[in-house]
Amino acid sequence: xxxxxxxxxxxxxxxxxxxxxxxxLLIGVTLTMAGVYRGMVDDAHALLNNSGADLxxxxxxxxxxxxxxxxxxxxxxxxxxxxxxxxxxxxxxYFTMQVQGASGDDTRAMVVGIESGQSGEPGYLVAxxxxxxxxxEAVADVKTGFALGERxxxxxxxxxxxxxxxxxxxxxxxxxxxxxxxxxxxxxxxxDNDAIQNDRTRTAANPAFNRxxxxxxxxxxxxxQSSSRSVNAVLVQLAPxxxxxxxxxxxxxxxxxxxxxxxxxxxxxxxxxxxTSAKQIGMFLVILAIVSAAIVAFIIYTxxxxxxxxxxxxxxxxxxxxxxxxxxxxxxxxLGLIGxxxxxxxxxxxxxxxxxxxxLLTQDAFTGLIVTLLICALASTLAIRTALKVDPAAAxx
Amino acid sequence: MNQRPHLLRRIGFSAxxxxxxxxxxxxxxxxxxxxxxxxTVTSVQEGKLSPAIFGIGTVEARRSWxxxxxxxxxxxxxxxxxxxxxxxxxxxxxMDPVDLDQRLSALDAALxxxxxxxxxxQAQVADTxxxxxxxxxxxxxxxxxxxxxxxxxxxxxxxxxxxxxADAALQAAxxxxxxxxxxxxxxxxxxxxxxxxxxxxxxxxxxDGVITSRDAEAGSTVVAGQPVLRLIDPASxxxxxxxxxxxxxxxxxxxxxxxxxRSQPRTPLQGQVARVELLxxxxxxxxxxxxxFAAPTVTASVGExxxxxxxxxxxxxxxxxxxxxxxxxxxxxxxWRLAEGKPAFAPVRLGVSSLDGRVQVLEGLKSGDSVVVYSxxxxxxxxxxxxxxxxxxxxxx
Numbered sequence: 001x002x003x004x005x006x007x008x009x010x011x012x013x014x015x016x017x018x019x020x021x022x023x024x025l026l027i028g029v030t031l032t033m034a035g036v037y038r039g040m041v042d043d044a045h046a047l048l049n050n051s052g053a054d055l056x057x058x059x060x061x062x063x064x065x066x067x068x069x070x071x072x073x074x075x076x077x078x079x080x081x082x083x084x085x086x087x088x089x090x091x092x093x094y095f096t097m098q099v100q101g102a103s104g105d106d107t108r109a110m111v112v113g114i115e116s117g118q119s120g121e122p123g124y125l126v127a128x129x130x131x132x133x134x135x136x137e138a139v140a141d142v143k144t145g146f147a148l149g150e151r152x153x154x155x156x157x158x159x160x161x162x163x164x165x166x167x168x169x170x171x172x173x174x175x176x177x178x179x180x181x182x183x184x185x186x187x188x189x190x191x192d193n194d195a196i197q198n199d200r201t202r203t204a205a206n207p208a209f210n211r212x213x214x215x216x217x218x219x220x221x222x223x224x225q226s227s228s229r230s231v232n233a234v235l236v237q238l239a240p241x242x243x244x245x246x247x248x249x250x251x252x253x254x255x256x257x258x259x260x261x262x263x264x265x266x267x268x269x270x271x272x273x274x275x276t277s278a279k280q281i282g283m284f285l286v287i288l289a290i291v292s293a294a295i296v297a298f299i300i301y302t303x304x305x306x307x308x309x310x311x312x313x314x315x316x317x318x319x320x321x322x323x324x325x326x327x328x329x330x331x332x333x334x335l336g337l338i339g340x341x342x343x344x345x346x347x348x349x350x351x352x353x354x355x356x357x358x359x360l361l362t363q364d365a366f367t368g369l370i371v372t373l374l375i376c377a378l379a380s381t382l383a384i385r386t387a388l389k390v391d392p393a394a395a396x397x
Numbered sequence: 398m399n400q401r402p403h404l405l406r407r408i409g410f411s412a413x414x415x416x417x418x419x420x421x422x423x424x425x426x427x428x429x430x431x432x433x434x435x436x437t438v439t440s441v442q443e444g445k446l447s448p449a450i451f452g453i454g455t456v457e458a459r460r461s462w463x464x465x466x467x468x469x470x471x472x473x474x475x476x477x478x479x480x481x482x483x484x485x486x487x488x489x490x491x492m493d494p495v496d497l498d499q500r501l502s503a504l505d506a507a508l509x510x511x512x513x514x515x516x517x518x519q520a521q522v523a524d525t526x527x528x529x530x531x532x533x534x535x536x537x538x539x540x541x542x543x544x545x546x547x548x549x550x551x552x553x554x555x556x557x558x559x560x561x562x563a564d565a566a567l568q569a570a571x572x573x574x575x576x577x578x579x580x581x582x583x584x585x586x587x588x589x590x591x592x593x594x595x596x597x598x599x600x601x602x603x604x605d606g607v608i609t610s611r612d613a614e615a616g617s618t619v620v621a622g623q624p625v626l627r628l629i630d631p632a633s634x635x636x637x638x639x640x641x642x643x644x645x646x647x648x649x650x651x652x653x654x655x656x657x658x659r660s661q662p663r664t665p666l667q668g669q670v671a672r673v674e675l676l677x678x679x680x681x682x683x684x685x686x687x688x689x690f691a692a693p694t695v696t697a698s699v700g701e702x703x704x705x706x707x708x709x710x711x712x713x714x715x716x717x718x719x720x721x722x723x724x725x726x727x728x729x730x731x732x733w734r735l736a737e738g739k740p741a742f743a744p745v746r747l748g749v750s751s752l753d754g755r756v757q758v759l760e761g762l763k764s765g766d767s768v769v770v771y772s773x774x775x776x777x778x779x780x781x782x783x784x785x786x787x788x789x790x791x792x793x794x
Contacts (some may be wrong), residue, residue: 182681
């Protein structure tokens with residue numbers, strides 16, 4: 001049996017392929033938009049995975065350290081280490097700030113203060129090495145654009161990039177820069193020199209702190225002002241055989257700290273922190289899908305309208321309705337298939353160029369394929385209806 | 398109908414279909430869950446490493462002095478300024494002596510008067526001596542006369558009494574004389590004491606040094622012990638170094654040090670650990686050591702930040718790995734070993750590490766084992782991997 005659809009496509013294949021490519025690019029945009037949404041969620045998950053923690057201990061009544069600011073003293077970790085079920089506990093600080101590269105350009109990055117050899121450290125590197133010195137070394141995500149050996153500036157100190165890692169991002173997609181905890185504590189709370197001078201002068205002008213009869217009091221007060229002993233969270237790893245909630249509850253009750261389990265943290269990050277922007281993207285995705293469907297329907301409809309004369313001839317020579325209908329359906333599905341393949345390839349090609357992470361899931365692609373074919377089939381019914389209503393006389397009309 | 402263009406069209410169409418399907422297959426296999434994870438590997442080699450200790454510190458003076466009065470008073474004059482080089486014993490500043498000079502002249506007058514009193518006492522002694530001699534002669538003569546019964550016993554007794562009185566008067570005069578001498582001694586001692594006090598208001602340099610701060614000006618009142626001037630011995634500069642307790646193994650006096658001052662990052666200075674303090678800082682979890690410069694004179698400012706690297710002795714030969722390959726999985730430390738192209742987690746026991754990021758492996762691996770160093774993402778047991786030379790362009794592992 002002759003494939004009517006194949007014959008028709010072969011007849012004007014360039015037009016068919018070009019239409020398919022155009023449709024493909026549209027589908028590519030839709031898939032990318034889905035990828036952007038998935039990327040946002042994945043950024044949040046990456047943040048949790050990379051911290052390597054089972055529990056997050058933060059300031060009481062806060063939802064820190066990612067969604068809210070949280071500040072606890074850095075010796076809390078010692079009392080947490082003593083709680084039952086805690087295998088490892090490590091201090092960590094998170095601080096989003098501008099980091100200056102060697103060229104003088106600012107890069108927005110999340111500076112993470114870590115204790116080396118503890119959780120919070122980047123789990124894998126793509127180049128260089130982990131931090132070995134207690135000060136002034138950094139491991140950066142490749143997205144920051146920093147190179148190995150580059151001297152970057154955080155506040156007033158220069159750090160040497162000794163290692164590079166990948167997919168270490170904050171929930172907002174900012175690449176991370178890992179530095180030693182003590183440096184990070186200083187960087188987080190260190191004021192600029194002018195502010196420090198101002199503070200010193202202000203304290204010196206206060207008669208309560210600068211009494212003539214008490215030499216040394218002023219120095220002591222000023223030394224007290226410039227020290228920082230706070231961290232944002234304590235990352236806890238559970239000992240084998242302990243449940244998260246089982247370990248979290250005594251810390252909440254007796255240490256008067258807020259403790260989040262992995263599930264709780266995911267809920268904060270995905271359901272609260274990125275909820276609005278995710279809905280924004282989702283809304284856009286829905287509209288884009290509707291527009292794509294409409295365009296597919298119109299393309300197939302106009303394609304059929306363009307062939308109305310040929311269909312009339314077919315009818316005139318006695319072709320059965322089902323043959324004509326299957327021709328149109330096959331063409332629609334073919335168009336959808338070409339569009340999907342082009343779209344998928346295009347999305348994959350341009351996804352890495354995006355500044356933030358775009359995650360193209362295979363299951364999304366499958367859903368996309370099924371939806372595309374479904375829309376094509378639905379759209380073709382409109383065209384089939386028109387084609388079947390054609391009067392054979394129109395061929396000679 | 399012409400068959401050739403039809404055939405060509407068919408071939409072209411099939412070629413296009415093949416290209417599309419191939420592109421889809423490529424995209425599916427290179428991205429997403431089906432794609433292999435790119436990794437770089439290294440083979441475990443035996444070698445030696447020279448571990449080192451890294452710490453930061455500030456330049457301090459080993460010998461410094463605070464020069465101030467021992468009693469409260471007003472500053473009369475300050476003779477030197479910050480930066481002046483002074484020698485031991487040089488007059489640096491003077492306190493207001495208030496009434497010390499007047500009291501000295503009062504004592505001088507009292508001394509002169511005591512001298513006069515002594516002269517009078519001496520004259521009195523001479524007078525009483527003369528009287529005693531006369532009384533003795535008279536008594537002798539009367540004794541002789543009484544022996545020949547020329548005078549009455551009553552007359553003799555009168556003469557004898559005169560002699561006894563003259564003796565007593567002489568003793569009184571001599572006692573008076575030594576009293577005046579003691580008076581003079583007392584006054585001299587008092588004057589010397591006052592002279593000492595007068596000298597004490599002159600603030601002298603306790604040693605050769607350089608003035609580092611001038612804390613009080615002429616006319617200001619300072620309490621006892623409050624410094625007017627501070628000076629240091631510039632030849633006694635050293636670095637007070639703080640080292641993380643966890644990385645301080647091997648810290649001992651005599652270790653060779655490489656000192657980089659913040660003001661001279663390009664010219665490292667040589668030094669040596671002069672002292673390791675017995676007291677560590679419990680709050681910052683740091684140990685403290687003093688590093689002396691090898692060069693006798695160093696152009697460094699006190700309080701300047703310095704980075705110190707201490708070289709420890711080379712270790713015996715052992716298996717070595719880059720620290721980027723060390724992973725933590727479920728609380729265990731290990732590496733991903735490639736066995737027949739698949740990664741398998743091998744727990745290891747680690748020894749010392751060097752600052753350049755190499756670490757000793759004591760247990761868990763054999764020489765020649767292939768171990769994953771860098772990976773694009775976190776590995777899992779048996780994941781599909783593709784071994785490449787480098788993951789980031791332009792970086793050498």
